[in-house]
Amino acid sequence: MKKYLPSIMFFVLLLIIWEWVVKYFEIKEYILPSPSAVGSSLINKKVLLWDHGLQTIYEAFLGFLLAIGAGLVLSVAMGLSPGVKRTIYPLMVVSQTIPIVAIAPLFIIWFGYVMMPKVVTVVLICFFPITLSLVEGLSTVDEDMVRLLTAMGASPWQVFRKVKFPGAMPSFFAGLKISATYSVMGAIIGEWLGASKGLGIYMTRSMKSFLTDQLFAAIAVVSILSLLFFAVVEITGRLVMPWYYQK
Amino acid sequence: MAEDYLVVDDIFKTYPPAEKGKEKLETLNGVSLAVKKGEFVSVIGPSGCGKSTLFNIISGLERPDKGSVLLDGKDITGEKGHISYMLQKDLLLPWRTVLDNCILGPELHGVSKKEAYRLAMPLLQEFNLSDFASSYPAQLSGGMRQRVAFLRTVLAKKELLLLDEPFGALDAYTKSEMQDWLSGIWSKYRETVLFITHDVEEAIFLSDRVYVFSKRPAVVKAEITVSIPRPRSRGEITSNDFVKLKKEMLSALLGA
Numbered sequence: 001m002k003k004y005l006p007s008i009m010f011f012v013l014l015l016i017i018w019e020w021v022v023k024y025f026e027i028k029e030y031i032l033p034s035p036s037a038v039g040s041s042l043i044n045k046k047v048l049l050w051d052h053g054l055q056t057i058y059e060a061f062l063g064f065l066l067a068i069g070a071g072l073v074l075s076v077a078m079g080l081s082p083g084v085k086r087t088i089y090p091l092m093v094v095s096q097t098i099p100i101v102a103i104a105p106l107f108i109i110w111f112g113y114v115m116m117p118k119v120v121t122v123v124l125i126c127f128f129p130i131t132l133s134l135v136e137g138l139s140t141v142d143e144d145m146v147r148l149l150t151a152m153g154a155s156p157w158q159v160f161r162k163v164k165f166p167g168a169m170p171s172f173f174a175g176l177k178i179s180a181t182y183s184v185m186g187a188i189i190g191e192w193l194g195a196s197k198g199l200g201i202y203m204t205r206s207m208k209s210f211l212t213d214q215l216f217a218a219i220a221v222v223s224i225l226s227l228l229f230f231a232v233v234e235i236t237g238r239l240v241m242p243w244y245y246q247k
Numbered sequence: 248m249a250e251d252y253l254v255v256d257d258i259f260k261t262y263p264p265a266e267k268g269k270e271k272l273e274t275l276n277g278v279s280l281a282v283k284k285g286e287f288v289s290v291i292g293p294s295g296c297g298k299s300t301l302f303n304i305i306s307g308l309e310r311p312d313k314g315s316v317l318l319d320g321k322d323i324t325g326e327k328g329h330i331s332y333m334l335q336k337d338l339l340l341p342w343r344t345v346l347d348n349c350i351l352g353p354e355l356h357g358v359s360k361k362e363a364y365r366l367a368m369p370l371l372q373e374f375n376l377s378d379f380a381s382s383y384p385a386q387l388s389g390g391m392r393q394r395v396a397f398l399r400t401v402l403a404k405k406e407l408l409l410l411d412e413p414f415g416a417l418d419a420y421t422k423s424e425m426q427d428w429l430s431g432i433w434s435k436y437r438e439t440v441l442f443i444t445h446d447v448e449e450a451i452f453l454s455d456r457v458y459v460f461s462k463r464p465a466v467v468k469a470e471i472t473v474s475i476p477r478p479r480s481r482g483e484i485t486s487n488d489f490v491k492l493k494k495e496m497l498s499a500l501l502g503a
Contacts, residue, residue, distance in 0.1 A: 148338050151306040152403055153328025154355045162351070166342045243342045243383040 033213035041213040042220060048202070049221050055198040057225060059115060059187040063122020064229070067179060070123065071130035079138035079164060080156075089135065096128050101189060108194050118190030118198070125186035126179035133175025137168025170244050173237040180229035184222055199225075251281035252439055253305070253407055258314035260300055261464075274300045275311070276464035282407070285437040289450040291500065292460025298443045301465070302411050305441070306330050318406055331403035335415040337392040339384040345395050346371065346380040352403025367402055374398050374432070390421040397429070401438065411443045426452055427481065434477055447500070448484060451475075451492050459499040469499035 015035045021027070022034040029037055042049070074092075078085035100121060107117035141164045149159050191200025199218050206214035238245050257279050262272040274297040282288045292298050303309040305316055307327035315324045323329050331352060339348045349371065350363035358366075371377045374394050384392055393413055400408055414422045430453055433440065444450050450457045451473055459469040475488055483489050 142338070144334065144336055145338050145340070147308055148332065148334075149351075149355065151308055151327050152331055152352055152355055152405075158355055162355075163340065166340070169342070241342065243385065246383055246385065 030210040030212045033216055037213045038216040038220065041211075042217040045214060045217060049199075049217065052197055052199045052202045052218075053221050053225065055195075056184065056187045056191065056200065056222075059118040059190065059198065060122055060183040060225070060229065062115075063119045063186060064126055064179065064183040066119065067123045067126035067130055067183075068176070070127055071134060071175075075131050075134035075138060076165075078135050079168075080160060085135070092128070092131065100124050100186075104190060104193050107190075113194050113196065117193070118187050118195065121190035122183050122186035125182050125189075129175045129178040129182070130172070131175075133178075134168055134172045137171030138164050140171070141167050169241050173233065173241070176233045176237075177230055180233045181226045183229060184226045188222060250283065252284040252286075252319060253282040253441065254317040255280045255301070255305065256315050256317065258301065258304060258311045258316075260297070260304065260309070260311050273464035275304075276466050277314070278460075278465055278467060279314075280458050280467060280470075282439055282441055284439050287433055287440045287442065287453060287455050289442040289444055289454040289457045290460060291444055291447065291450045291457055291496065292465060293462050293500065294445055296460045296463050297465040298445075298460060299411060302332070302409055302443060305407075306332055306409060329405060330407040330409050331400045331405040332409035332411060333393075333396050333400045333413045335412045337384070337389075337396040339392055339395055339399075341384055344381045344383060345376060345387070348384065348395055349398045349402055351399055352405075363402075367398070370398055370402060388421075389417050390425055393417065393425060394428070397432075401436070406439065408438050408440045409443075410440060412445070414449070415444075422449075423481065429453065430477075430479060447493055447496050451489060451496065452479060452484065457496065459496060468502070469496075471496055471499070 019034050019036060022032055033041075074088065078088060104117065104121050107120050111117045111120070145163050145167075146159055149163060154162070187198065188200040188203070191198035192204055195201040199222055203215055203218045206212070206218065255278060257277050258275050259277055260275040262274060264271050278297075278301060280288070280290070290298055290301070300309065304311050304324075307323065307325055307329065310325040315322055317323065318329055340351070343351075346364065346367060349367045350358075350360070353363040353366060354360070368377070371380055374397075376391070376394060376398065379387060379391065384395065387395070397410075397413070400410075414425045417425060426449060433453070442450070442453060454473050457471045457473060458467050459471065460466070461468045471492065473492060475483060475486075475492075
């Protein structure tokens with residue numbers, strides 16, 4: 001915690017300046033609420049925020065898990081077979097040039113105003129960093145280690161399981177951390193386009209009613225949720241790769 | 248004397264040119280050598296002479312253009328899984344503890360973890376590594392990592408150990424310490440070892456016999472038997488017998 005102290009102090013300083021600017025220039029609350037106004041709205045609306053937040057957590061988490069599953073399957077297939085990699089990898093990169101915001105409304109047409117379109121949005125956003133990092137991790141394996149195991153009589157599958165896959169874990173977890181923060185954002189984007197519940201729709205409603213303090217309160221919750229997802233991945237990483245953190 | 252155990256018979260290897268217009272790379276030009284069971288044999292030669300190519304051919308990672316590799320009378324040319332080797336790079340898996348690194352060989356051949364640990368424990372003790380059984384390689388010194396790598400090589404229970412300049416990356420002090428240690432361990436277990444090096448003293452100190460390679464394309468220039476009795480001590484490096492062998496070897500090397 002100690003290493004974050006300078007950042008925290010600087011952040012608090014920024015909040016104080018912000019508070020002072022809003023008060024001094026008498027900025028209207030619907031233009032820019034002060035941090036204290038945001039704070040009080042966080043406390044006043046905590047039941048509602050929690051209710052909407054739970055929905056967002058659920059969508060983000062489910063989408064994140066599905067993206068991990070899909071990423072694992074695809075990258076393992078690409079790691080085991082160069083042919084699959086040559087076929088899929090370029091298409092995967094090209095798929096990232098499609099603006100998800102533009103096609104997300106389609107999901108609503110396909111699946112309706114249910115949870116599904118949000119989860120699909122999360123999967124599409126999270127899938128790429130996860131798969132890319134794992135594929136990269138699998139391909140940067142130390143060839144000398146592979147040769148050693150091969151000379152010892154290991155099968156290609158044993159080489160994969162004992163050298164390539166564990167060796168790809170640090171890179172995989174780097175991708176997971178990126179995706180973890182994206183997952184909450186993905187759920188919000190999904191909800192913007194139409195939902196009955198969730199922080200995304202809460203934000204849209206607050207904005208339309210010029211309740212800017214509530215919008216900021218929701219943003220604060222989204223940030224905290226993203227950090228939470230990040231922390232879960234970080235802790236999992238420490239449990240899975242104790243060797244990596246002992247260096 | 249026992250029969251030849253590993254026989255490398257008249258090996259030729261030429262690599263195609265790396266780029267267009269470059270010449271092809273003649274690396275091995277009819278190399279033959281033999282190692283008896285329980286013998287410690289070294290190969291010494293100028294760097295880039297094709298020692299490592301020979302190494303890859305014996306381990307089955309590469310095929311020779313011509314010639315064959317026999318182990319215990321059986322043709323193993325291009326076959327993997329008969330030997331275990333050790334390089335200058337320790338190649339320990341960083342995510343495995345020392346103990347789990349050591350049991351890699353048995354594990355690959357389907358031995359249960361429990362059984363493999365049972366095999367490894369006495370050796371860890373013997374190698375003075377038991378205190379570090381649950382450490383990760385990154386926490387160990389270079390010399391210790393090489394000891395773990397050697398233990399892994401021994402525990403792989405292959406018919407032949409190939410050691411390719413295993414101490415090449417260590418500082419001079421650790422290197423001589425490791426040589427003493429290896430010499431002691433070898434006297435006890437009498438594994439069949441083919442040791443590759445470019446260090447003349449190291450070759451004499453450790454070996455029963457030494458093959459001297461020429462510059463590329465490599466041929467065997469000399470075969471020198473080291474009859475200094477074991478156990479050998481550091482002090483013997485300055486003895487008359489040792490110095491004589493060293494002169495003989497250097498002249499064979501430099502005459503290349």
